[in-house]
Amino acid sequence: MNFASDNAYSAHPAVLAVLSEANSGAVMGYGADPVTARAEAAIRDLLEAPDAVVRFVATGTAANALVCAQLAPSWGRIYCHQDAHIETSECAAPEFFSHGAKLITLPGQGGKLTPDTLAQAVHVGAGAGLNGGLNALVSITNATEWGTVYTPDEVAALARVAHEAGLPLHMDGARFANAVATLGCSAADLTWRAGVDALCLGGTKNGAMGAEAMVFFDPARAEGFDYRRKQSGHVLSKNRYLSAQMLALATDGLWLDLAARANAKAQMLAQAVTEGGGQLLQAVQSNAIFAAIPKAAHDRAQAAGALYYLWPDKSAEGLDPVPVRLVCAWDTPDADVAGLAAILRG
Amino acid sequence: MNFASDNAYSAHPAVLAVLSEANSGAVMGYGADPVTARAEAAIRDLLEAPDAVVRFVATGTAANALVCAQLAPSWGRIYCHQDAHIETSECAAPEFFSHGAKLITLPGQGGKLTPDTLAQAVHVGAGAGLNGGLNALVSITNATEWGTVYTPDEVAALARVAHEAGLPLHMDGARFANAVATLGCSAADLTWRAGVDALCLGGTKNGAMGAEAMVFFDPARAEGFDYRRKQSGHVLSKNRYLSAQMLALATDGLWLDLAARANAKAQMLAQAVTEGGGQLLQAVQSNAIFAAIPKAAHDRAQAAGALYYLWPDKSAEGLDPVPVRLVCAWDTPDADVAGLAAILRG
Amino acid sequence: MNFASDNAYSAHPAVLAVLSEANSGAVMGYGADPVTARAEAAIRDLLEAPDAVVRFVATGTAANALVCAQLAPSWGRIYCHQDAHIETSECAAPEFFSHGAKLITLPGQGGKLTPDTLAQAVHVGAGAGLNGGLNALVSITNATEWGTVYTPDEVAALARVAHEAGLPLHMDGARFANAVATLGCSAADLTWRAGVDALCLGGTKNGAMGAEAMVFFDPARAEGFDYRRKQSGHVLSKNRYLSAQMLALATDGLWLDLAARANAKAQMLAQAVTEGGGQLLQAVQSNAIFAAIPKAAHDRAQAAGALYYLWPDKSAEGLDPVPVRLVCAWDTPDADVAGLAAILRG
Amino acid sequence: MNFASDNAYSAHPAVLAVLSEANSGAVMGYGADPVTARAEAAIRDLLEAPDAVVRFVATGTAANALVCAQLAPSWGRIYCHQDAHIETSECAAPEFFSHGAKLITLPGQGGKLTPDTLAQAVHVGAGAGLNGGLNALVSITNATEWGTVYTPDEVAALARVAHEAGLPLHMDGARFANAVATLGCSAADLTWRAGVDALCLGGTKNGAMGAEAMVFFDPARAEGFDYRRKQSGHVLSKNRYLSAQMLALATDGLWLDLAARANAKAQMLAQAVTEGGGQLLQAVQSNAIFAAIPKAAHDRAQAAGALYYLWPDKSAEGLDPVPVRLVCAWDTPDADVAGLAAILRG
Structure with a gap:
């Protein structure tokens, strides 16, 4: 992931x-x-x-x-x-x-x-x-x-x-x-x-x-x-x-088709963030999400092997909620998106 | 060609x-x-x-x-x-x-x-x-x-x-x-x-x-x-x-196989140059030939659509013999090499 | 001046x-x-x-x-x-x-x-x-x-x-x-x-x-x-x-003698600023003064032909007090220093 | 000198x-x-x-x-x-x-x-x-x-x-x-x-x-x-x-006066070079002389403490004649010019 x-x-x-x-x-x-x-x-x-x-x-x-x-x-x-x-x-x-x-x-x-x-x-x-x-x-x-x-x-x-x-x-x-x-x-x-x-x-x-x-x-x-x-x-x-x-x-x-796909995946994650008690730090208008997610969700994601960056840097480690950046690509597997979304929802 | x-x-x-x-x-x-x-x-x-x-x-x-x-x-x-x-x-x-x-x-x-x-x-x-x-x-x-x-x-x-x-x-x-x-x-x-x-x-x-x-x-x-x-x-x-x-x-x-192929094609052309009365201006030791070829051969090659550079530049146009550079690649078609060789031989 | x-x-x-x-x-x-x-x-x-x-x-x-x-x-x-x-x-x-x-x-x-x-x-x-x-x-x-x-x-x-x-x-x-x-x-x-x-x-x-x-x-x-x-x-x-x-x-x-002279002139001006109701914006520790001076004092100084910069830039024009930078050199005339000091004191 | x-x-x-x-x-x-x-x-x-x-x-x-x-x-x-x-x-x-x-x-x-x-x-x-x-x-x-x-x-x-x-x-x-x-x-x-x-x-x-x-x-x-x-x-x-x-x-x-002075000094040296059996390697048209001078003259000049460069570099050391560059300035002392001229004439 x-x-x-x-x-x-x-x-x-x-x-x-x-x-x-x-x-x-x-x-x-x-x-x-x-x-x-x-x-x-x-x-x-x-x-x-x-x-x-x-x-x-x-x-x-x-x-x-x-x-x-x-x-x-x-x-x-x-x-x-x-x-x-x-x-x-x-x-x-x-x-x-x-x-x-x-x-x-x-x-x-x-x-x-x-x-x-x-x-x-x-x-x-x-x-x-x-x-x-x-x-x-x-x-x-x-x-x-x-x-x-x-x-x-x-x-x-x-x-x-x-x-x-x-x-x-x-x-x-x-x-x-x-x-x-x-x-x-x-x-x-x-x-x-x-x-x-x-x-x-x-x-x-x-x-x-x-x-x-x-x-x-x-x-x-x-x-x-x-x-x-x-x-x-x-x-x-x-x-x-x-x-x-x-x-x-x-x-x-x-070019537009691929971008739309990436954007759509980001929207799915954004919704999951909100539903899981996280907070979107920026409007999600492209393929990247900046969110503060509960530490518990972050820990679950890490345990599941999800790769993403704490944002703006790893000094955020240990905070609750945890500020993160999640980026979707045109071919981020749907299963991974669904998987992370489930984790975020808790 | x-x-x-x-x-x-x-x-x-x-x-x-x-x-x-x-x-x-x-x-x-x-x-x-x-x-x-x-x-x-x-x-x-x-x-x-x-x-x-x-x-x-x-x-x-x-x-x-x-x-x-x-x-x-x-x-x-x-x-x-x-x-x-x-x-x-x-x-x-x-x-x-x-x-x-x-x-x-x-x-x-x-x-x-x-x-x-x-x-x-x-x-x-x-x-x-x-x-x-x-x-x-x-x-x-x-x-x-x-x-x-x-x-x-x-x-x-x-x-x-x-x-x-x-x-x-x-x-x-x-x-x-x-x-x-x-x-x-x-x-x-x-x-x-x-x-x-x-x-x-x-x-x-x-x-x-x-x-x-x-x-x-x-x-x-x-x-x-x-x-x-x-x-x-x-x-x-x-x-x-x-x-x-x-x-x-x-x-x-x-890498060596492809280079050897290109070199071999150059050797074929080099031989054709010599047989056709041209002169190799440099030892042919890789995939490029620098030769002075009879103007007649050059004209035939041009008529046949062969692409190559006069060398060192186009001020050589009109000379007889004509100094040229011929470069072979690993996939220069054998037919093209044979074709140009035939032209060069006259 | x-x-x-x-x-x-x-x-x-x-x-x-x-x-x-x-x-x-x-x-x-x-x-x-x-x-x-x-x-x-x-x-x-x-x-x-x-x-x-x-x-x-x-x-x-x-x-x-x-x-x-x-x-x-x-x-x-x-x-x-x-x-x-x-x-x-x-x-x-x-x-x-x-x-x-x-x-x-x-x-x-x-x-x-x-x-x-x-x-x-x-x-x-x-x-x-x-x-x-x-x-x-x-x-x-x-x-x-x-x-x-x-x-x-x-x-x-x-x-x-x-x-x-x-x-x-x-x-x-x-x-x-x-x-x-x-x-x-x-x-x-x-x-x-x-x-x-x-x-x-x-x-x-x-x-x-x-x-x-x-x-x-x-x-x-x-x-x-x-x-x-x-x-x-x-x-x-x-x-x-x-x-x-x-x-x-x-x-x-x-080198030290000249610097000390310039610094001393700055101190004289600094004192005049304070006495004249102005405010030193920075500690005066060398030969430059950054001060907010009453607009009236600024107007008098301008009328007297004193040259200095509004600081950080001329957008300060019109403010009261006026933020200014005053710089002294080793050979700023004593009369000029005294003159500006008098103006600043009001 | x-x-x-x-x-x-x-x-x-x-x-x-x-x-x-x-x-x-x-x-x-x-x-x-x-x-x-x-x-x-x-x-x-x-x-x-x-x-x-x-x-x-x-x-x-x-x-x-x-x-x-x-x-x-x-x-x-x-x-x-x-x-x-x-x-x-x-x-x-x-x-x-x-x-x-x-x-x-x-x-x-x-x-x-x-x-x-x-x-x-x-x-x-x-x-x-x-x-x-x-x-x-x-x-x-x-x-x-x-x-x-x-x-x-x-x-x-x-x-x-x-x-x-x-x-x-x-x-x-x-x-x-x-x-x-x-x-x-x-x-x-x-x-x-x-x-x-x-x-x-x-x-x-x-x-x-x-x-x-x-x-x-x-x-x-x-x-x-x-x-x-x-x-x-x-x-x-x-x-x-x-x-x-x-x-x-x-x-x-x-500017012209000073340049003319330097040029004149160079002309004096040039004449001395020729008279002393040396050869001017370039026309002397400004304030620098490039000349091949007899080794004996060079040795005398060195003994007299004259400073100049062998030209284009010191690999000329030992040659006879010796190629040298001599440059005059507006204020090269007349005595020095006369002195070197005398040495060059032999």
């Missing part, structure tokens, strides 16, 4: 199937192959963004860091939530790729920035002068690191603040599919129509082996980007194997 | 088979999975290096650049051949990862450094002072960018020069399997027994989708390396899919 | 005198000159640290950033106060020089870290894994950015926390002289005897034109440092002109 | 005089002072470039590296002579500041690039693709590292090649004054009128303590440059002391 992370789970058979189809004959390398062309087009279609520049990499950290470095100079100020993945979980990759850009971290309920908090911080930053660096970028995560989602309107409100200050808006969409599946909106509504300038659209946590799309809605923002990606070792010579994964996910709505 | 590059070709079915096997159930991420453990052990076994630190990445550029940065500070001097892949073909990735290390490029027949040339350059570098930077690393490629190979004795002679100057020796082994297959030696003989301190062992050009091993024979040299890899976005969260590829290649000698 | 910053003021005549003495004849460049040798020795003497490695640069930002980069890898976590100069006022130079190290900023009264806060943060960081980066360095400022000072005991307590976690301790001493002058301790007591591993000893704000010393108490920590400094353009070819400034300050206690 | 380098010599009294004048009262920091304003204006006047952006730093390495990084991305190709200072003598500072830009070094008599060589290299580079990086910048040194000078026409010819390929032209003018003094042209003729886009105008080797001007003739090329300078620790808080040096040199033609 693994609820530790969605990256603990496997790739969807369709991903391997498209990969196997692509595994035939000779094609030109470094992305000049037909599978890559099809996959890039599929992502553009998915986003209703025919002019967007789409590229693929194998990790979410690379995707975020490359895009941040593309949009912020080394002396740039990048505004993000204090619990943003780019701040907490990428080993300072954005700083490394940008050669020093500073992440200005902001508070916000449920992992979400508010327009007011952002506006105030951007205002302060605008006066930071040479000492403080130059306002450069706003980055949000959707679905957030706390399992919540920004609606298109909420994204648009943040985009307005960013754009009024002359800053582009980046969306870390490692779990973008989960957000879209929850919101029932279009991918375009949640991105460029709401003012997003660059999107990292995750595949890895949603049925791929290791594939992420980086999307620049305005091609002018992607100038030189292929060199940047190459120089960091993130251009695959046999690029078709990366592209095939994203192509599979973008085909017939598989 | 694609002879442009070995990265134009596909992944071996066994690679996909091991991948599919690995695609089941939940495992811990970031390399803490059993497939990765097995794959790392398999590479250590292959190299008879039980204490070596082995890690995987998806591209050869990342492998080389990460290892170079690990072994050279930003003010370091890295000695390599003037046609080394790290100099000509990685978009200054070693400089990027190391934050400025300078590649000191040296001449040498057949893409190979000689001990004398290296010793002289290292001697000059030792006196370069603050202005010139600090001697840091020697890097060689085996098989070389010109299709030749260093023997274990030749590697050892270079290693002696390096070590006497206090420098470690890195081997870019993007086509290491091709070299071993040609030499008939052990992988250990060609690496640590000859004095190699760090090896990049390529899988991508030899039947993988995109997988390379980085090997530090002395674990002390790998200190902090996992952070370095993580910060550059080269740690895959679902690492098993990377590891599975290398595991497949390392199993039952598949 | 300039109370904006101590860097607004001039160089002491003795600094120019030593400079003029040094301006004669030919010497070897890049620090291999006798003035540099004498100046480095003088700093070692001043610190009672005969084995220390001492080097000079022209700016405090360079000094701090070079030392931080020397002591922290790109994936390192550097712990500092949230108002530390390295965080707020150096345009992300530490991140640039270190290629990405992350400043972990901590709260603390009066610009001072407490052992408990530090210990807790270091503990969390120790568990951050690849995602969060590697604990690398603790940095404190003395005198602090809020005009307060750490005593030797307070430094020692922080050093213990750092050292127990295996981390070196850096002290940003842009106003180190002001702290020593206030505390009446020895420079050694406040640094290496208390556990400081590296010190940036400022001259610029204390009577130099532009000169700072970087000191590594353990020479092993300075390995490669001269290359680092050279590569960043911070080795002056005519180094004697940099060294002469520090030599002048280190001679006959001039 | 020091002929080792022009940076071995002292600062002109007028430089110290202007410095002392500037050493009075309080001014705003970081360049917002009247001396800086006057100095920047003086350099613009000197160059007849009223719109140029002018900034100062303390070292030539910083000046060159900052400007190169401003004009080339990390994946850029920078074309320069193989003996360029940026290649041989700056500890890879251009690579560090640019985060990896590759210096493409080209041969050329007398340290000078030719349009043909440059054009060919730029043409190859234009086809280098992602592997080879992006053509970004051409950099020349005037006077060159071999003591020769480019005429305005020669600069213009190189500028045409650069501009036709879309690349800006940078001039490392560490000894720009020496070139102008020799050529008798205007500074404008040798720079922007000939197509130079950015100039590093040296003061350090020409009577300053440590001061260089960086000039962008098109302000658009300087966007963000102040942040870049700040982040690298090269903005002096008491900037007036840097500016005063350049102001002194730019006043009443002092």
